[in-house]
Amino acid sequence: MIRAWLMQHGFVFFITLKRLISTPVTSLLSIIVMGIALSLPAGIYVLMENLQSISGQTASSPQMSLFLKLDAQKEDIARIKQQLEENSQVVSFQFVSKDVALHQLQQSNGLDNLTASLIRNPLPDAFIVHTLKNTTETLEQLRAAMQQWSAIEHVQFDSAWVERLHALLKLGRFVVLMLAILLSIAIIAIMFNTIRLQILTKQDEIEISKLIGATDSFIRRPFLYFGAIQGLAGGITAWSIIALAIETVNAELIEIVQLYNFDLHLQHLSPEDSISLLLFSAWLGWLGARLSVASHLWQIEPR
Numbered sequence: 001m002i003r004a005w006l007m008q009h010g011f012v013f014f015i016t017l018k019r020l021i022s023t024p025v026t027s028l029l030s031i032i033v034m035g036i037a038l039s040l041p042a043g044i045y046v047l048m049e050n051l052q053s054i055s056g057q058t059a060s061s062p063q064m065s066l067f068l069k070l071d072a073q074k075e076d077i078a079r080i081k082q083q084l085e086e087n088s089q090v091v092s093f094q095f096v097s098k099d100v101a102l103h104q105l106q107q108s109n110g111l112d113n114l115t116a117s118l119i120r121n122p123l124p125d126a127f128i129v130h131t132l133k134n135t136t137e138t139l140e141q142l143r144a145a146m147q148q149w150s151a152i153e154h155v156q157f158d159s160a161w162v163e164r165l166h167a168l169l170k171l172g173r174f175v176v177l178m179l180a181i182l183l184s185i186a187i188i189a190i191m192f193n194t195i196r197l198q199i200l201t202k203q204d205e206i207e208i209s210k211l212i213g214a215t216d217s218f219i220r221r222p223f224l225y226f227g228a229i230q231g232l233a234g235g236i237t238a239w240s241i242i243a244l245a246i247e248t249v250n251a252e253l254i255e256i257v258q259l260y261n262f263d264l265h266l267q268h269l270s271p272e273d274s275i276s277l278l279l280f281s282a283w284l285g286w287l288g289a290r291l292s293v294a295s296h297l298w299q300i301e302p303r
Contacts, residue, residue, distance in 0.1 A: 041179040072125055
């Protein structure tokens with residue numbers, strides 16, 4: 001029973017492949033159009049995933065600056081170090097003395113003459129703190145708590161970049177969703193029309209099949225296979241387009257990586273995302289074929 005079922009589906013599968021190959025130009029154009037349509041939302045998704053990954057490398061540990069009061073003593077500095085070590089939200093921290101800060105200011109801005117005329121060092125001691133969480137609410141709460149510590153004059157934290165990052169990622173996901181919906185509808189419409197034309201061209205064959213007792217499921221099976229196979233081929237095309245685009249961009253990024261000594265390398269779709277793309281594209285092709293068959297096949301009856 002199972003063997004007969006498998007043989008029947010295998011026979012339909014190979015007949016469908018033969019039908020695809022018999023019209024190479026039409027099939028290839030449909031597959032390319034579907035591949036381009038699928039590559040747009042999938043490509044933006046890959047871009048957003050890489051953006052999130054890159055931002056994780058550069059800003060996964062947000063930075064806060066704790067400026068001490070000018071009259072802070074060694075005991076105050078030691079106490080703040082202990083508080084930072086005991087804080088679970090702090091990943092790491094670095095103490096920057098006022099002398100080191102003044103030296104860095106001289107080196108970075110070329111203000112040797114101006115700073116040399118200073119009677120005393122106007123810069124405070126500071127701690128550069130890297131925190132664990134990067135949500136705006138958590139960081140603001142942490143900043144407010146640190147501001148209350150004794151010997152702390154000011155806690156500086158720029159939360160704007162966090163808000164911009166989350167807003168950009170949220171917008172990107174929304175764009176991906178909208179594009180995926182609109183282009184999925186377009187792919188279903190393309191497959192709907194393709195199967196409709198096939199049904200019309202094979203109307204006589206369908207009538208004969210019904211005359212000799214073929215069931216509706218048997219008649220529509222080749223069309224469903226055709227839609228699923230063409231949808232799968234469109235997904236493979238989309239995957240290839242994205243892979244080629246990523247390789248091209250990575251080749252162009254080599255010079256930037258060398259100049260800035262920064263690990264900037266776009267990653268392709270993960271195996272899970274790749275499988276999801278292929279299954280989704282095959283399902284879209286199958287759905288378009290299923291809707292077309294349900295809409296037109298019942299109209300054909302033996303005379």
